[in-house]
Amino acid sequence: MKKISMLKLFELSAVPAALALSLMGGMGVRANTAKSGAKNAQSSSAKESTSWTTAVDQLSLDSKFTEAKSLLETKLKEAGQDASKQFDALWRMSRVEIFRGDDLKEKSEQEKAYQQSLAFAEEALKKNPDSAIAHIRKASALGKIALFKGVLEAKEFVKQVRDEAQKALDLKPTDPETLGLAHYVLGRTHLKLTDTPQVIRKPLGLGFGNLKEAEANLLKAVELVPNVPMFWLEVAKVAKKTENKKLFDDAKAKVASLAPVYPTDRAAKAEAATLSF
Numbered sequence: 001m002k003k004i005s006m007l008k009l010f011e012l013s014a015v016p017a018a019l020a021l022s023l024m025g026g027m028g029v030r031a032n033t034a035k036s037g038a039k040n041a042q043s044s045s046a047k048e049s050t051s052w053t054t055a056v057d058q059l060s061l062d063s064k065f066t067e068a069k070s071l072l073e074t075k076l077k078e079a080g081q082d083a084s085k086q087f088d089a090l091w092r093m094s095r096v097e098i099f100r101g102d103d104l105k106e107k108s109e110q111e112k113a114y115q116q117s118l119a120f121a122e123e124a125l126k127k128n129p130d131s132a133i134a135h136i137r138k139a140s141a142l143g144k145i146a147l148f149k150g151v152l153e154a155k156e157f158v159k160q161v162r163d164e165a166q167k168a169l170d171l172k173p174t175d176p177e178t179l180g181l182a183h184y185v186l187g188r189t190h191l192k193l194t195d196t197p198q199v200i201r202k203p204l205g206l207g208f209g210n211l212k213e214a215e216a217n218l219l220k221a222v223e224l225v226p227n228v229p230m231f232w233l234e235v236a237k238v239a240k241k242t243e244n245k246k247l248f249d250d251a252k253a254k255v256a257s258l259a260p261v262y263p264t265d266r267a268a269k270a271e272a273a274t275l276s277f
Contacts, residue, residue: 072092118141181221
């Protein structure tokens with residue numbers, strides 16, 4: 001079941017060879033049949049939840065984003081006023097919108113998808129403001145918008161990416177996938193900023209980006225979640241910038257050896273194949 005939780009996203013909404021992203025615990029068994037019945041009902045509900053989340057994850061991995069979105073829209077309607085169920089659908093909807101946007105060819109449609117991803121992430125945070133994965137989803141959407149507009153032109157978005165990723169880390173998520181995603185988003189933010197000389201970005205409030213933080217966060221990401229190609233791609237990129245040939249070679253080899261976990265891993269593997277030291 002651990003493999004399913006990897007689909008959390010980044011888009012992170014990360015996310016991987018379809019796996020269950022959360023399992024609900026059952027109530028303790030009591031001697032009377034009423035308690036036993038309640039436990040069985042809860043167990044049945046947990047299985048149903050796991051079933052549809054697994055289905056969404058698999059549809060995303062198969063790049064069937066329209067079908068995944070349709071299923072999530074149905075689950076959102078079924079949730080009614082249940083904030084917990086709404087949350088489960090909302091953050092996944094945010095993730096699917098990023099995947100869908102990455103797959104679109106028309107730039108204007110891409111931007112719409114990323115904006116929708118941000119809106120769903122913000123709605124998810126209204127339902128559960130202390131959710132690390134929701135903060136990661138917001139950071140991921142903001143990052144896509146920033147890259148779409150241009151990092152320097154979207155400086156406020158970039159700052160928010162850093163802040164949302166840090167909020168996720170501050171919440172101290174216990175599962176490796178969520179924690180790894182937070183480090184990945186933060187590390188990638190630092191790395192992307194180093195593409196522009198600090199003397200240019202510092203007056204814009206973006207002087208914080210540096211290779212030391214990029215490397216530390218990306219290495220932590222692959223330590224926590226070692227089977228995601230796109231994580232290792234960013235490690236290879238930072239290794240090239242720091243002129244660490246061994247790390248570059250190891251990271252590039254890792255990307256080549258690993259199977260896709262997120263829909264974006266296929267593009268990551270193709271990009272890694274073109275990298276040279």
